[in-house]
Amino acid sequence: MQPDDSGIEAAAALAGVLTPTFLRKLDRVRLTVRRSLSTRPGNTPMPRGAQGSGIELESHKPYGEGDDLRHLDWNAYGRLDALLIKTFRAEREVPLHVFVDTSASMAVPSSDNKLGFALGLAASLAYISLRNHDPVRIVSLNHAVAGAHLSSPLFRHRAALPRVRDFLLQLRCGGTTTLAAGLAAALRTQRTPGLAILLSDFLTPPEVYEQALGNLVARRYTVAAIRVMGPGEHDPARLFRRARVIDAETGAQRLMTLSAENTARYARALEDHHQRLRAFCTRCGVLFSLADTAAGLEQSLFHDLPALGLLH
Amino acid sequence: MGVIEPLALGFSALYAVLVLFYLWERWRRRVVVPSLLLWETLREDTVRARRLRPDLLFVLQCVLLACLIAGLARPYLRGGPGAALSERHILVLDTSASMQAREGPTSRFEQSRQQALDLLGHLPAESEVMFVTAARQPETAVLFTREHGAVEQALRRASPTDTAGDLSVALAFVDSVRQRQDLPTAVDVFTDLPRSQLPENLRAGVTLFQVGETDDNLGIEALQIFQGRFQDPRRARAYVLVQNFAHREGHGFLTMRLDDQVVHHSGFTIAARESKGFLIHDFPGPGRVTAQLEVTDALVADNTAYGWIRPLRPVRVLLVSPPSSLGDELRALAAATPALQLTVVAPEQYRADQAAHSDVAIFHRLVPDPPPAVNTLYIYPPKDNPLFASTADATDVEVLDWNSRHSALQPLQPLAALPLQHARIITPPEWSDVLLWSRTGDREFPLAVAGEHNGYRVACIAFDLEAERLLSSDNVNFFLFFMNMLGWLSPDAQDAVVMQTGEVQTLGPFPTQPVRVRAPDGQISTLPGTTVTVQPLRVGEYRISSDGTRRSVLANLFDPLESDIGRAGKEPVLASTTAGATVPIAPPGDVGPRTEFGPWLYWGALALLVIEWWLARRMLA
Numbered sequence: 001m002q003p004d005d006s007g008i009e010a011a012a013a014l015a016g017v018l019t020p021t022f023l024r025k026l027d028r029v030r031l032t033v034r035r036s037l038s039t040r041p042g043n044t045p046m047p048r049g050a051q052g053s054g055i056e057l058e059s060h061k062p063y064g065e066g067d068d069l070r071h072l073d074w075n076a077y078g079r080l081d082a083l084l085i086k087t088f089r090a091e092r093e094v095p096l097h098v099f100v101d102t103s104a105s106m107a108v109p110s111s112d113n114k115l116g117f118a119l120g121l122a123a124s125l126a127y128i129s130l131r132n133h134d135p136v137r138i139v140s141l142n143h144a145v146a147g148a149h150l151s152s153p154l155f156r157h158r159a160a161l162p163r164v165r166d167f168l169l170q171l172r173c174g175g176t177t178t179l180a181a182g183l184a185a186a187l188r189t190q191r192t193p194g195l196a197i198l199l200s201d202f203l204t205p206p207e208v209y210e211q212a213l214g215n216l217v218a219r220r221y222t223v224a225a226i227r228v229m230g231p232g233e234h235d236p237a238r239l240f241r242r243a244r245v246i247d248a249e250t251g252a253q254r255l256m257t258l259s260a261e262n263t264a265r266y267a268r269a270l271e272d273h274h275q276r277l278r279a280f281c282t283r284c285g286v287l288f289s290l291a292d293t294a295a296g297l298e299q300s301l302f303h304d305l306p307a308l309g310l311l312h
Numbered sequence: 313m314g315v316i317e318p319l320a321l322g323f324s325a326l327y328a329v330l331v332l333f334y335l336w337e338r339w340r341r342r343v344v345v346p347s348l349l350l351w352e353t354l355r356e357d358t359v360r361a362r363r364l365r366p367d368l369l370f371v372l373q374c375v376l377l378a379c380l381i382a383g384l385a386r387p388y389l390r391g392g393p394g395a396a397l398s399e400r401h402i403l404v405l406d407t408s409a410s411m412q413a414r415e416g417p418t419s420r421f422e423q424s425r426q427q428a429l430d431l432l433g434h435l436p437a438e439s440e441v442m443f444v445t446a447a448r449q450p451e452t453a454v455l456f457t458r459e460h461g462a463v464e465q466a467l468r469r470a471s472p473t474d475t476a477g478d479l480s481v482a483l484a485f486v487d488s489v490r491q492r493q494d495l496p497t498a499v500d501v502f503t504d505l506p507r508s509q510l511p512e513n514l515r516a517g518v519t520l521f522q523v524g525e526t527d528d529n530l531g532i533e534a535l536q537i538f539q540g541r542f543q544d545p546r547r548a549r550a551y552v553l554v555q556n557f558a559h560r561e562g563h564g565f566l567t568m569r570l571d572d573q574v575v576h577h578s579g580f581t582i583a584a585r586e587s588k589g590f591l592i593h594d595f596p597g598p599g600r601v602t603a604q605l606e607v608t609d610a611l612v613a614d615n616t617a618y619g620w621i622r623p624l625r626p627v628r629v630l631l632v633s634p635p636s637s638l639g640d641e642l643r644a645l646a647a648a649t650p651a652l653q654l655t656v657v658a659p660e661q662y663r664a665d666q667a668a669h670s671d672v673a674i675f676h677r678l679v680p681d682p683p684p685a686v687n688t689l690y691i692y693p694p695k696d697n698p699l700f701a702s703t704a705d706a707t708d709v710e711v712l713d714w715n716s717r718h719s720a721l722q723p724l725q726p727l728a729a730l731p732l733q734h735a736r737i738i739t740p741p742e743w744s745d746v747l748l749w750s751r752t753g754d755r756e757f758p759l760a761v762a763g764e765h766n767g768y769r770v771a772c773i774a775f776d777l778e779a780e781r782l783l784s785s786d787n788v789n790f791f792l793f794f795m796n797m798l799g800w801l802s803p804d805a806q807d808a809v810v811m812q813t814g815e816v817q818t819l820g821p822f823p824t825q826p827v828r829v830r831a832p833d834g835q836i837s838t839l840p841g842t843t844v845t846v847q848p849l850r851v852g853e854y855r856i857s858s859d860g861t862r863r864s865v866l867a868n869l870f871d872p873l874e875s876d877i878g879r880a881g882k883e884p885v886l887a888s889t890t891a892g893a894t895v896p897i898a899p900p901g902d903v904g905p906r907t908e909f910g911p912w913l914y915w916g917a918l919a920l921l922v923i924e925w926w927l928a929r930r931m932l933a
Contacts, residue, residue, distance in 0.1 A: 105346035114346075177347075203347035233346060243343040245351060252348050255340070255357040262354045269350040 013116035017123045029311045060084040094194050096129040098122045101200030102142040104248040107173035112230020117293040118199040119168045126164045141182035143175035148182035176249040177204045179212035196221040217284045224287035224310050231294045320384035372924045379917035383910040399495045400440045402486045403428050406503035407447045408477025413610040413877045421472040423523040424502035446482030448475045448814035473849040474613040475814030476871035483514040527878025529557045530607045531614030541799035542651040545598040548621045552590040552603045556582040557876045564607030568592050571599040598623035614875045618866035620808040627802040631656045633676030638778040672801045687769040687801040692776040700738040713749040720800040735775035769801050808864040816847045822858035830855040
């Protein structure tokens with residue numbers, strides 16, 4: 001097994017994100033959320049739904065018994081001689097739940113720096129959300145820890161960013177992938193759904209990630225799945241031609257020679273895996289993005305995710 | 313089938329290295345991947361780490377290594393493809409003297425014969441076999457026959473000779489036989505000669521079975537008897553040359569006998585590859601001289617040599633001459649020479665029957681017609697004579713050239729520039745050889761001729777000996793020339809002939825037939841006719857007799873090439889030290905020509921290498 005350089009990678013990734021220059025870039029983007037089941041008022045307007053009080057007038061409705069007379073539109077009464085009550089655009093807080101897959105597979109190949117990319121992306125999304133006064137919770141999915149997950153406290157306010165960083169810095173790769181089990185365990189402690197972003201390499205059998213994502217969808221989260229992949233995983237011929245390949249999580253081994261045939265088979269298997277994942281996400285209304293670590297965080301934050309509709 | 317270099321099979325240990333490489337290769341570089349989920353559809357390499365499950369490349373490598381190891385071991389097929397297909401075989405057995413050399417308890421000849429018998433025993437029954445012995449010349453002992461029993465009997469009857477060998481003649485002979493065959497014919501030669509000494513153009517297609525290693529031999533290389541034609545036999549001398557052919561010092565004794573009487577016995581030590589001469593004199597009389605080496609060596613045939621000191625028989629000379637100083641000189645010469653009985657007759661008193669009672673007739677200034685039935689010397693014949701056509705006379709001429717090879721002129725000192733006062737310019741007859749030449753201003757002409765005419769020896773001295781004063785101290789060469797001519801005209805009685813073994817000599821005529829020949833081993837042969845031709849194959853005395861007339865042929869082996877029995881490339885082995893030791897003879901199962909096919913294995917390994925390279929590239933492509 002390779003030595004665990006994930007901590008070094010995380011530190012390096014966070015150091016690149018949590019710079020004044022980069023944060024100013026992140027100030028230009030916001031999370032796009034279409035609904036929230038949170039009842040707490042926030043700064044995020046809901047595309048649909050009105051509330052009795054608020055800042056932004058949305059529409060009027062006829063007065064009904066029990067309505068708050070403080071919201072009676074006296075101007076409308078004077079003009080229309082009708083009793084109309086003002087309704088205001090609903091603004092709710094949108095909790096952001098960032099689920100980071102920190103299984104052993106995220107650490108290899110080390111040249112891909114998948115964990116560092118994921119943590120950097122998590123930190124960036126956390127900042128965007130905190131800047132919008134929305135709470136953020138980061139959950140590490142890792143079978144090596146008790147309960148298969150490690151949850152951070154709910155971070156609120158922008159001033160909590162250093163604490164976000166500290167939490168991210170402590171994350172290490174290890175253990176097997178626990179998308180389904182870890183998510184399930186983490187969601188038991190969550191009462192309010194919100195926006196769930198799952199950062200993983202999704203190198204699990206389809207039933208695992210389907211169960212994980214399906215669980216989130218069932219709990220009425222707005223879900224986004226970001227497949228983190230590096231060039232070494234995309235093209236293993238960069239790494240070897242003939243080798244004993246070892247599964248980072250299970251330790252299983254296979255003797256491989258990357259002949260032309262095998263290389264083609266791998267590419268097909270990778271494409272099929274992505275196709276299936278994308279198809280499932282589409283069916284379940286999950287936003288899916290393929291993030292190339294080699295392209296960098298900015299490509300993902302400012303191009304891919306806005307194109308996906310997750311950011312704007 | 314067999315292998316020539318079995319030690320090369322030890323390279324099979326390299327298989328362990330190959331397996332280790334294979335397993336080491338299996339313990340290949342480890343690469344951790346996120347998950348094997350995407351690798352499940354890929355074709356995995358079949359070799360596992362802990363169990364040896366070879367793939368095609370490994371099998372090819374094993375076969376390639378096997379080809380290389382087998383090639384190094386030099387495998388062969390007994391009989392070979394050519395010989396296996398041969399329907400005819402020619403067995404050539406060397407029967408020269410060197411084959412008698414002892415190699416331990418046996419001899420080279422016995423070893424070769426056994427090899428030939430073994431080969432014969434392994435030949436297919438339907439194959440035709442021809443058996444040829446080869447000594448000085450080849451002899452066909454058995455023509456092509458399918459009766460291998462007859463060939464076997466001939467092999468067992470064969471015996472070596474005391475003659476020098478010439479295998480090239482035998483090979484040329486069998487090669488000519490093989491060329492005429494319509495079936496493939498294999499030639500198997502059993503000899504002690506190495507292949508390098510065979511003619512290069514005759515080596516192809518010959519399977520050589522070489523025997524012999526020792527070089528331990530001392531032999532008599534020469535026995536020369538020095539005896540003047542008219543000299544007392546007690547004044548004869550013998551010179552013996554003994555050669556040590558071994559690569560170490562040799563010791564022994566030399567014994568000289570005259571008939572059965574020992575006249576000399578001495579010990580000697582001769583350094584390696586050196587020779588030593590012995591001069592023996594004081595022989596008590598005429599007779600057979602035997603030189604015998606008492607040594608312990610491998611070859612006995614050259615340890616004995618024979619010579620002959622002839623008895624002194626007077627020569628009856630008839631001189632027909634007018635009164636002259638030549639007659640006086642010849643009378644003085646005859647008075648001083650016991651073996652010379654001279655009769656002088658004036659020309660007008662000459663009768664033909666007088667010459668019949670002489671051994672040699674000398675005619676001075678006379679050529680009778682008809683010529684006498686006796687060996688004749690003509691001195692200064694007259695111009696008009698029936699035998700030597702004369703065209704002119706010459707005065708004050710000199711001897712400018714002479715025929716030094718003629719026995720009459722051996723071993724005279726150079727006769728050049730001897731002045732002559734008078735000479736006849738004669739035309740040499742067709743039956744004659746010119747002995748001396750001179751020259752006038754415009755042509756050469758003979759001064760002396762000699763030859764055989766009508767069964768008699770005839771010589772002619774065309775210049776006047778009388779004018780030259782034969783017995784003058786200034787003309788010693790002329791005197792010697794005259795005496796040599798006289799000796800040539802009066803040959804010895806053929807009591808004994810000394811010759812080399814293997815040479816051919818005609819003797820006779822004998823008075824009656826048949827003629828009995830007794831060989832040195834006691835075997836007696838009876839030959840028809842009064843003239844016999846003998847070819848002695850053994851060293852020793854052959855006695856030829858017919859109705860009381862006896863002749864002896866003394867045969868010697870004087871051939872340094874044959875006596876030098878050591879063979880290049882083989883370590884010399886002392887015959888004496890190996891006495892009693894078992895000299896290995898090729899086992900019965902290991903006879904027959906070998907055809908190596910190792911080079912084919914090397915080519916096969918190269919082909920496998922190319923295939924493996926191509927396969928490996930294809931797998932990695």
